[in-house]
Amino acid sequence: MTVVAVGSVSGSPGATRFVLGLAAAWPDPARARVVVEADPDGGRLGAELGVGVEPGLMALALAARSGGLSATDLVTGGAATVGDWSVIPAPPSSEQATYWK
Numbered sequence: 001m002t003v004v005a006v007g008s009v010s011g012s013p014g015a016t017r018f019v020l021g022l023a024a025a026w027p028d029p030a031r032a033r034v035v036v037e038a039d040p041d042g043g044r045l046g047a048e049l050g051v052g053v054e055p056g057l058m059a060l061a062l063a064a065r066s067g068g069l070s071a072t073d074l075v076t077g078g079a080a081t082v083g084d085w086s087v088i089p090a091p092p093s094s095e096q097a098t099y100w101k
Helices: 015-024 045-049 057-065 071-078
Strands: 034-036 080-082 085-088
Touching: 015 034, 045 080, 045 085
Parallel strands: 034 085
Antiparallel strands: 080 085
16 A cells, blocks of 8 residues: 655645646556545545545544544545545634544
8 A cells, every 4th residue: 555645835826726636637647646635724526526524534543533444444434436536625724624622
């Protein structure tokens, strides 16, 4: 499994577009491609891609808490399909994105 993490400082333009382009142009289309939006200021990918926010990052976090799940189970429970890759969108607001108690 290959993991590529992309981060930026708050409000930095281009990180989201770069990740979307990377997922769309990944050289090995046979491998699963999953974009996880983990923006503490709230996400916008769900709205931009027309998939909403559920399932999403919060569903993934809840599924992970139950334990005993494989990575495939977690992606299936938290991801929305976009073409031939998947996205796990963050909640739309910073209040929802940072409440992890």
